[in-house]
Amino acid sequence: MSLLFVVNPEAGKGKAKSLIPLIERTCRENNVEYEIRQTSGPGDGTRIAKWGAENGFKRIVSVGGDGTLNEVVNGMAGGSAALGIIPGGSGNDFIRSIDSHKPLEEVIVDVIKGIPERVDLGLCNGRYFINVGSVGFDAEVVIKTESAKRFFSGKAAYVAALLNTIFTYKGKMIRIEVDGKAIETNTLLIAIANGRYYGGGMIPAPEADIKDGCFDICHIRMVSKLKIFALFPRFMKGKHGSINEVSFYRSKRVKLSSNESLSINIDGEIIKDNTAEFEIIEGAINVIFPRK
Numbered sequence: 001m002s003l004l005f006v007v008n009p010e011a012g013k014g015k016a017k018s019l020i021p022l023i024e025r026t027c028r029e030n031n032v033e034y035e036i037r038q039t040s041g042p043g044d045g046t047r048i049a050k051w052g053a054e055n056g057f058k059r060i061v062s063v064g065g066d067g068t069l070n071e072v073v074n075g076m077a078g079g080s081a082a083l084g085i086i087p088g089g090s091g092n093d094f095i096r097s098i099d100s101h102k103p104l105e106e107v108i109v110d111v112i113k114g115i116p117e118r119v120d121l122g123l124c125n126g127r128y129f130i131n132v133g134s135v136g137f138d139a140e141v142v143i144k145t146e147s148a149k150r151f152f153s154g155k156a157a158y159v160a161a162l163l164n165t166i167f168t169y170k171g172k173m174i175r176i177e178v179d180g181k182a183i184e185t186n187t188l189l190i191a192i193a194n195g196r197y198y199g200g201g202m203i204p205a206p207e208a209d210i211k212d213g214c215f216d217i218c219h220i221r222m223v224s225k226l227k228i229f230a231l232f233p234r235f236m237k238g239k240h241g242s243i244n245e246v247s248f249y250r251s252k253r254v255k256l257s258s259n260e261s262l263s264i265n266i267d268g269e270i271i272k273d274n275t276a277e278f279e280i281i282e283g284a285i286n287v288i289f290p291r292k
């Protein structure tokens with residue numbers, strides 16, 4: 001059996017790269033053939049994973065955060081190789097949905113010995129995602145965090161972006177088509193969830209299941225700034241369901257459109273478009289699960 005490790009050397013401020021000696025040692029100890037390739041910039045994870053899928057690697061392993069994982073997924077979707085995940089980024093939200101809280105050494109052994117199981121993927125405007133797509137407040141926070149990184153590091157950049165967004169975000173008029181119904185409303189955010197956790201462990205859709213063939217969709221209508229402060233801690237814990245402005249849907253497809261350009265957050269990466277068409281692709285990828 002051959003494994004390909006796709007390592008983003010920049011992920012987690014070098015954390016993913018620092019795992020290379022441990023990966024090499026664990027593979028040698030387990031007598032498996034392996035190859036390690038490092039990404040050289042955005043998009044390279046997709047290219048390397050595609051190359052691996054076309055060249056007979058049975059297991060392709062993302063070593064980085066959710067951005068690297070998204071790129072690897074886009075390179076191997078539709079093929080028969082199984083996806084392994086080693087958390088080495090600053091954001092490692094998807095892996096929380098497959099419930100691995102083991103030490104990294106054991107995670108690497110799991111990637112070698114774990115059993116692959118079919119998991120759903122989302123497709124948005126032609127691009128695959130494995131975790132969560134969203135539009136609105138949280139996508140603005142992602143954009144602002146990137147700019148804040150010029151002045152602050154890590155968590156401080158995120159907190160600065162969050163506060164800035166709370167004070168400046170005015171809502172987005174979005175038309176939402178789901179299950180043959182359409183609503184148009186001023187929206188705080190809409191999250192289209194395959195995985196259960198995003199944005200550093202927040203829980204937009206507490207019932208989301210990566211194997212159920214459906215998205216869990218959380219829509220929150222625009223609320224006052226004061227209410228955003230009240231809502232936020234509940235959203236973090238997935239306890240926002242009883243709030244009036246919150247609605248949940250479960251569906252295989254959802255279409256969002258607006259007269260303005262929408263910032264669409266796909267597994268933490270932003271794309272811009274006036275429409276976002278989401279479709280679930282049931283059992284589209286084999287993911288290696290940790291051994292019990």
Ligand SMILES: Nc1ncnc2c1ncn2[C@@H]1O[C@H](COP(=O)(O)OP(=O)(O)OP(=O)(O)O)[C@@H](O)[C@H]1O
Nearest residue numbers: 011012039040041042064065066067068089090091
């Ligand atoms: N060699 C490289 N240099 C710079 N960026 C890279 C390199 N290789 C990959 N990338 C980009 O790094 C991005 C972030 O990676 P990832 O999300 O895995 O790590 P992270 O540490 O969790 O990052 P962040 O928290 O900043 O999103 C990816 O979208 C990828 O395109």
